[in-house]
Amino acid sequence: MERRQFLVAGALGPLAALSGCERREPLLRVSGITWVGYEPLFLARSLDLLPADRIRLIESPSNTNSLMQLASGEVEAATLTLDEFILARAGGIPVHVALVFDTSQGADVVMARPGIERLEDLAGKRIGVEETAAGALMLRKTLDAAGLKTDDVTRVAVIGGGHVDVYRGNKVDAVVSYEPFASRLESHGARRLHDSSAFPGLIVDVLAVSDRAIRRQPMALTELLAAYFEALGVVRSSPGRAHRLMAPRLGLSVEETARAYDGIALLGVSENRTWLEPPSTPLTKAARTVADIMQANTLIEHVPELSDIATARFLPEGP
Numbered sequence: 001m002e003r004r005q006f007l008v009a010g011a012l013g014p015l016a017a018l019s020g021c022e023r024r025e026p027l028l029r030v031s032g033i034t035w036v037g038y039e040p041l042f043l044a045r046s047l048d049l050l051p052a053d054r055i056r057l058i059e060s061p062s063n064t065n066s067l068m069q070l071a072s073g074e075v076e077a078a079t080l081t082l083d084e085f086i087l088a089r090a091g092g093i094p095v096h097v098a099l100v101f102d103t104s105q106g107a108d109v110v111m112a113r114p115g116i117e118r119l120e121d122l123a124g125k126r127i128g129v130e131e132t133a134a135g136a137l138m139l140r141k142t143l144d145a146a147g148l149k150t151d152d153v154t155r156v157a158v159i160g161g162g163h164v165d166v167y168r169g170n171k172v173d174a175v176v177s178y179e180p181f182a183s184r185l186e187s188h189g190a191r192r193l194h195d196s197s198a199f200p201g202l203i204v205d206v207l208a209v210s211d212r213a214i215r216r217q218p219m220a221l222t223e224l225l226a227a228y229f230e231a232l233g234v235v236r237s238s239p240g241r242a243h244r245l246m247a248p249r250l251g252l253s254v255e256e257t258a259r260a261y262d263g264i265a266l267l268g269v270s271e272n273r274t275w276l277e278p279p280s281t282p283l284t285k286a287a288r289t290v291a292d293i294m295q296a297n298t299l300i301e302h303v304p305e306l307s308d309i310a311t312a313r314f315l316p317e318g319p
Contacts, residue, residue: 028213028220031058031066032079036179036260037102037205039246041079044231046245054220055227062160070095076213077221082204082283083133086291089304094211097283097310099225100267100275104178104203107263108134109195110142111167111185112174119146119194128158128166128175133294134203138176140293142194164188179260180252195263204286214311221314229269229316235261269316276312283310 032038044050045057058075060066066078071093079101080088088095116122119142129135143150156172163181166172168188177185182192196203209221235242243257250257267275275283284306291303 025054025217025220027053028055028077028217028224029058029075030055030077030079030207030224031060031069031075033060033063033066034180034250035079035205036107036246036250036257037104037264037266038079039250040231040235040242040266041101041228042249043234043242043246044227047231047234049227049230051223055224064160067093070208070210073210073212076217077207077209077224080206080208081132081134082206082287083290083294083299085206085208085309086133086287086294086304086306087300088208089306089309090300090302095208096211096214096308097206097276098209098214098221098314099207099228100272100283101205101207102264102266103201103205104196105200105263105265106195106197107182107260108138108176108178108203109182109263110138110174110193111163111177111182111190112193113167114189114191116174116191116193120148122146122174122193123148123152124154125173126154126156126171128156128163128172130158130160130176131299132160133290133297133299134178135176136297136299137199137202137290137293138196141199142176145194145198179263180250180256183252183256183260197263200265201282202286202289204283204290209311218314222316225314226316232266232268235266272315273312276310276315280310 032041042057063080063084066080067084067088069075070078070088085095085097116125127139129139158166158175163175163177164184167175167185167190174193213221239258243254247254247257252260287306287309291306294300295303
C-alpha cells in the first residue's frame with residue numbers, strides 16, 4: 001500500500017503498440033492503490049456506477065506495481081502521484097493526465113515523537129523519508145522552514161507503507177508521512193509537526209492514461225470519469241454515508257476517514273478543466289517544479305517533455 005515508492009526509470013520501457021482493430025472497445029483496466037484521494041474511484045465501484053463488462057479496477061499493492069503494470073500493458077490507466085507520472089514519462093511510457101484527483105493541503109505531514117515541539121528541534125534527529133520526489137519535497141520544505149540544512153539531520157530511507165514500523169521500532173525520531181499512515185502514527189503517540197498546507201499545489205494525485213487507451217477506449221474513459229465524479233458528488237453531498245463505505249478499504253475508522261479528507265482538496269470538474277485544458281498552467285507549473293526536484297535528487301536523469309501532458313477530452317460536461 002505504498003503511495004509514493006518510485007521505480008527506477010531504466011526499468012520502464014514504452015508500451016507495445018497493438019495492431020488491428022476491434023468493433024467493441026477492449027476492457028479498460030485501471031490500477032489503483034489505497035489512498036484517500038483515490039478512494040472516490042473505488043466508491044464508484046461500491047455504488048455500482050462502473051460497468052463491470054467495460055471497466056475493471058485493479059487493487060495494486062503499490063504505485064511501483066501500478067507503474068510496472070502500465071509499462072507492460074497489463075493496465076491502461078493508473079492512479080499515480082505527479083512525480084510518478086513524470087517518472088513514467090522519463091522512462092518512455094506514453095501517458096497523459098486525464099484527471100487530477102486532488103492536491104495535498106495537509107495530508108502529507110512530518111510526524112514527530114513527543115518532545116520534538118518545534119521544527120528547530122529536528123536538528124540532529126533521524127528523519128524517515130521515502131526516496132521519492134514527494135518525500136524529498138516535504139523534507140526540503142520542512143528543513144527550510146526550520147532553518148536547517150540537509151547535513152543537520154540524519155535521513156533514514158523508508159519503504160512506502162513502512163512508516164508505522166520504523167516509528168514503533170525506534171528507528172526514527174520523525175517521519176515524512178501521509179494519510180492513512182499519518183493517522184495511524186498519531187494513534188501510536190506521534191504528533192503533527194509540519195504539513196503540506198504550507199505549500200499547496202505541489203503534491204498532486206493524477207490518473208495517468210496510456211496514449212493507446214486514449215485512442216482505443218475513449219468511451220470507457222468517458223464512463224470512468226463520469227462515474228468518478230458522480231461518486232465524488234456523493235462524498236460531498238452525503239459525507240457520512242461515503243465515509244462509512246470507504247473506511248474499511250482505507251483501514252481507518254469512520255472518524256479517521258473524515259479527518260483524513262481534511263488534508264486534501266478534491267478537484268471537481270471545473271477545477272479539472274482549469275488544470276487540464278490548454279495551456280494547463282497549474283499542472284504544467286507543478287510538473288516542472290516537481291521534475292526539477294526529482295532531477296536534483298537523482299530520481300530522474302533528465303526532465304522529460306512536459307509541455308503537452310494532459311487531456312481534458314474525457315471530463316463530463318458542466319460545472
